[in-house]
Amino acid sequence: MSIEIIPSIVSPNFSDLQKKIKLLAGQVEWVEIDVADGVFxxxxxxxxxxxxxxLDDQTKISVHLMVEIPETVIEEWLPVADRLVxxxxxxxxLADILAKYQKNHQEIVVALNLETPVEKIAPFVKEIKTVQLMSIKRLGFQGEDxxxxxLEKIKAVKTNWPNLKVVVDGGVNLTNAKELTQAGADALVIGSAIWVNKEPLVVLKELQKIA
Structure with missing residues (x-):
């Protein structure tokens, strides 16, 4: 089974963000930019x-909106994102957001915090293609446990909605990537496991081999 590796970028400023995206050019199809507001x-x-x-158009941009009341900022991010989380x-x-933006613009991915039961997405599954399951407790930081x-949440999604794509985000590394793949994950969003290494592209290639 082939699984997609999506590097995530948590940056305090554009300079750092741009540097990392340039490094990843040609190595991956997607990168995910974490946007945290200090509230949510x-x-x-x-x-x-x-x-x-x-930025150039070599790499597709997924923007992960970890913000309170995202509908107030979605239209600012839509012109520069290939998809929004x-x-x-x-x-x-959420129903209004999906109705307004999902069919006419970029894909809207619905993310669930670790403590949120997967059953909460039931009212929205006809409107979405992808669910992103958080696998850490504290959002907006890299290096979390x-x-x-x-793993059980992945299996529950695949049992109830087998056609729904599952992305896992948080604390993913070389140790647990295979287990997540075996549980049914379709893509892994990975941050610190890549960026804390002195040779981030070497780690990225190792992760892509495991997947």
Whole structure:
């Protein structure tokens, strides 16, 4: 089974973000930029969507909105993102967001926090193609501990909705990537396991081999 590796980038500024995306050019199809507002996620990261226009188009951009009330910023990010990840827990208007943006713009991926039961996506499964399962407890930071309870959540999604793509995000590394693949994950979002290494592309290639 082939599984996609998506490097995630948690950057305080555009300079750091741009440097990492340039390094990944030609190595992966997608990268994921974590956007944390200091409210929904306690960290604060890069939040200037217009600057993404300065990037080349070699790599597709997924923007992970870890923000409270994402509907207030979605339209700022849509022009510069190839897809958006929105947390079910961050809004009371998820159905409206999906109805407004999913069919006419980029894909909207629904993310679930670790403690949120997968059954919560049931009302939305006809409107989405992908669910992103968080496998860490604290959002907006890299280097957090992997929580193995996500393995059962992957299996539950695949049992109930076998056609739904499952992305796992948080604490993924060379040690647990294979287990996540075997549980049914279709893609792995990986941050610190890549970036803490002095040779991030070497680790990336090792992860791609495991997958």
């Amino acid at each position: 996620a306690t960290n604060q990261t890069f939040q200037e969507p217009a600057l993404l226009n300065e 929105v947390h079910l827990e961050s809004t009371e208007n 992997f929580c193995p309870e996500v």
